[in-house]
Amino acid sequence: MAFRRSARMLFFITFFSCWLAWDFSQADKNRAPEYESYKLASTFNAVTEEATVAIVRSDDAALQNPLPINDANIDDRTIEQMVRRAIALAGGLDGFIRSGDMVLIKPNIVDPEEPGTGEVTDVRVVKALIKVVNDIDPGNMDIVIGEGSPRPMDYEMKYQTSWSSPCWQELWDVCGYQDLLKDPELAGITLRLSNLNGSPPEDPWRDLVEVELPNGQASPQGGRYWIHKDVLNADAYIAVPVMKIHTVGMTCALKNQIGLAPSTKYGFSKNGGIPQDGRMTKLTHHSQAPKHWTDKEIVDLSALAGIDFVVVDALACLERSKSAERKNGVITNLVRMNTVLAGVDPVATDHVCARLMGLNPDDMEHITLAERVGLGTNQAADIKIVGADIASTARRFIKSTAKTGDYGQGNRDWIVSEAFSIDGIDDPIDHPFLLDEAEIAPQPGRDGWSEPLYFTDDRIDLYSYFDKSRNIVSYAFAYFDALKAQEAELWLGSDEAMKIWLNGEIVYDYDKTRTFADDDLYLDKVNIAVSAGENRLLVKTLHKFSRYDFSVNICEPVTDSRYDGNRIAGKFKTSSAYTAIKDDAPGFISDFQVGQAYPNPFNHTVRLFLRCSANEHVTAMVYNIRGERVNTLLEDTIDRGEHILIWNGTDDENNVLTSGTYFIQIHGPNQTIVRKLSFVR
Incomplete structure (x- = not known):
């Protein structure tokens, strides 16, 4: 009796193993012709108008x-x-x-x-x-x-x-x-x-x-x-x-x-x-x-x-x-x-x-x-x-x-880490290949991270990106700028182990294998809480078999399936609006930060974001191409938190300046940073 049970169990294990091997083999066999799956985001340099x-x-x-x-x-x-x-x-x-x-x-x-x-x-x-x-x-x-x-x-x-x-x-x-x-x-x-x-x-x-x-x-x-x-x-x-x-x-x-x-x-x-x-x-x-x-x-x-x-x-x-x-x-x-x-x-x-x-x-x-x-x-x-x-x-x-x-449409904009070999590692999805991985805020093109990438499909094709390498773990990182704090749903999919952090907290942890069929765009949904402003999204994935891709979107929580799947209001991006000035720990969140100017070029108003971890005295001056100061935007002690600098292309007396190149010089605690602007009337 015990022998028959053992034989039956062996049969099912063998059958399942064969099916799994066949399923993974089809991922390669049924692949579409080799077309590009990603490109540098800088490939797109179009400037749109109002x-x-x-x-x-x-x-x-x-x-x-x-x-x-x-x-x-x-x-x-x-x-x-x-x-x-x-x-x-x-x-x-x-x-x-x-x-x-x-x-x-x-x-x-x-x-x-x-x-x-x-x-x-x-x-x-x-x-x-x-x-x-x-x-x-x-x-x-x-x-x-x-x-x-x-x-x-x-x-x-x-x-x-x-x-x-x-x-x-x-x-x-x-x-x-x-x-x-x-x-x-x-x-x-x-x-x-x-x-x-x-x-x-x-x-x-x-x-x-x-x-x-x-x-x-x-x-x-x-x-x-x-x-x-x-x-x-x-x-x-x-x-x-x-x-x-x-x-x-x-x-x-x-x-x-x-x-x-x-x-x-x-x-x-x-x-x-x-x-x-x-x-x-x-x-x-x-x-x-x-x-x-x-x-x-x-x-x-x-x-x-x-x-x-x-x-x-x-x-x-x-x-x-x-x-x-x-x-x-x-x-x-x-x-x-x-x-x-x-x-x-x-x-x-x-x-x-x-x-x-x-x-x-x-x-x-x-x-x-x-x-x-x-x-x-x-x-x-x-x-x-x-x-x-x-x-x-x-x-x-x-x-x-x-x-x-x-x-809808999953995020296509990511920066991707180098591939980490899992040889000799028993539990690779839980192994910290990056120091303090939950707190990472990587900068594009630095410390082993790619330049900003645009992936051409909802399913992020890491198989092609890593040239069909197997037995690896990698990370993908993006920011999501949310218009408001709200509850949301994370729609996601992968065929192997996957872990996701949102603002340093683990919101998804899957350590098994599953079938991510060709026509699937997601496999799972989890509830998350999104903060107003920038949110850090880190995705860690394992590749042993199959095709190696994943999908992620942040959607409105809707109970009626006829209407669900809408992305919440906001934008995915690969760079923070805040550029680190105090470089205590490269690749991690710093104490005082200044965003890039947006839009740039501009014809009405331009904005820059500031973030302070404490009350700080900050000055912001606008200079023309000759080095002459034309406007003082800020000269005061600002409170801890986020602030927006706005300039409308005028001088100190509110006269509209001519089109041309200008510079905003921002002096914060022990640091000065300059942003170059193009004003087009």
Whole structure:
């Protein structure tokens, strides 16, 4: 009897060991092709500008006949007034459109759905925009409505195998766009529809051009995309998306540009490929998980589009899904908002739309990445809202049920330690490879730590970073600037042992192995308390087997799973706002600290943070390039704690100074530090 029990136990142990070995072996076998997983954060050096975004609701008192924002019978005249007012508040079109220009208007058209269903851009918004463009020089504008729907026309059937019959009789007919060509209100306007999937019908590839995109973000595309020549030839490009939830979080101006990839080259849908080239040419999207390319493809195509202006259809929107979901003929995921937005900056406009849906823009990779490459600003402080305000207009949208839509975006910005061998160490996750590891506050590029790194995916790929080394432990470090002290949830994942410290306290300690599947973005959640201001986050991970990656995000604690996964308000970063002046213990928190100037360059105000561990006498003087003192910002004893120095570019008599280089000299206890500033009026 005892023998049988021992034999049975031996069998299960052997079986489990074999399964575990197989599971770990698949991590290498099923890896995506070798594309970069990280880059120096300094690769992104774009400087963004301030932006204005207009929000106009149907109950705006400036309209001739204001309507309730829940009125499903909103009329064409009111919509036109809303579009005109939003464009005017956002600065108008005259600044970039001239007489005779070819203006391409890019709506969002997916399925054959009628206006008002929330799935496609309401044709009435586009009609109003056509009128506004024509008003620049009536009858002398060349207006093109262009879209590459993922649903085929009859002549496109041979480029796909997913659909048994065409989805359109005429181009975008069900959505009402054919009617624009014979609309009497648009008589005398030069207007045509352009199928960006390819034209003409007898030779759809004739008008497609392969273009290069230097520094493209979607590596599988190799920096090359097919694009319709109408996009390349447009003098002005206006994106007109419908605002809705999507598997990448949301659809708005940036996500709308996926339609630029011609389906006769990329497939119906655009990640399917076409039979003619063995389905080799296609958008990769999420097919190489845990590497995800959809957001990077969005940013690449947005860069190629060169968006000049955005008008957002937020009349009828969709939550939970990008498609209208019906029960007994009623669309169950429709959110009536009767709102139109407009702005020059597509990133800022998407930022505002995310907040209108109750989402955090920092959870949208295509928004944050677009800012990094210079397509616009995602900084709330740099976005001026005109018209209605966000707080009174926002609704809480149910998030996408897709894992990529639920998770948001984990932190991508880290500095990473050297790898430590675990040979001869019995319990490596608990072994202190760094002295006083809980209190460490490392500086980039010093003492074995990397320069600031940007990882390209939510799962931080240490396997590639350490060149596939095994039997190691390493650390990753970041700060999180929180707007307020609050309770939060730490969403995280790894396949082996993992330990996390927040502000010196262990908040997570896992010492086993588990399966971190390709499509998983997190495996666990723990409650944490975040402090206002800077928080130190240290992640320690072990690698013996498997792929060696981890994920971390700090999210709002929400009990309703339909809405959870939003990152709390704040920013991840790799350097402290405080630079150590007193260097008693390199790499650890010092007694008196001064932050970097931000923003720099600046055109209104610049800020520097001070932190004192005791009451100290501090002076702060501003000098011009000739060494002349122009302003005294501070000359006093300041209390223990955190302080903000603010300079608005004026002298001691409040006269605005000329543009140029200035220096702030800060004298603290036994130390003097200088910050160089660039003032641009």
